[in-house]
Amino acid sequence: MNITTICIGKTDEEPIETLLRKYEGRFPNYINYQRHEIPDPKNRKNLLENQQKAKEAELILQKIAPTDFVILLDERGKQASSKLFAQDLQSYMNQGLKNVVFVIGGPYGFDEKLYQRCNRKLSLSQMTFTHQMVRLFLTEQIYRAFTILQGKPYHHE
16 A cells, blocks of 8 residues: 655644654665655735645645545544554455545644545544644654554554
8 A cells, every 4th residue: 555645835844844754764674655845835924725725735735646535634634543443444455445545734823625535534632733743743643554554563442
């Protein structure tokens, strides 16, 4: 299975980028993983909220294939424990899904086009985090999920 994370903007906090690379470096044992950082829309500061979301959606949709299983990281999404998240990934593999794409939007969330395209919405917490922190938390949870599935001693109950 291929897993891709699509994010708006680049990771500009070096400690977060270092941790992202740490976990991503562990992935080849489990999955094919890619992170796509889409540049912020041009003249972003001059755009209204809905215009910015529409521009971001346009850029994100260019990276998504029709057969991809798309999961939006969204505050209104379903929350899951680490074990349940691992079971969900196992289920996607059992279903024969080739590409699972996690999408982390910009500061205002997602345009309606992305909600219509997604297969699922996932919330990491009821709390609000920076988009850079969400990248790290998601990446670590993907790694954790695969260690759970393989019975490795990383996750503790």
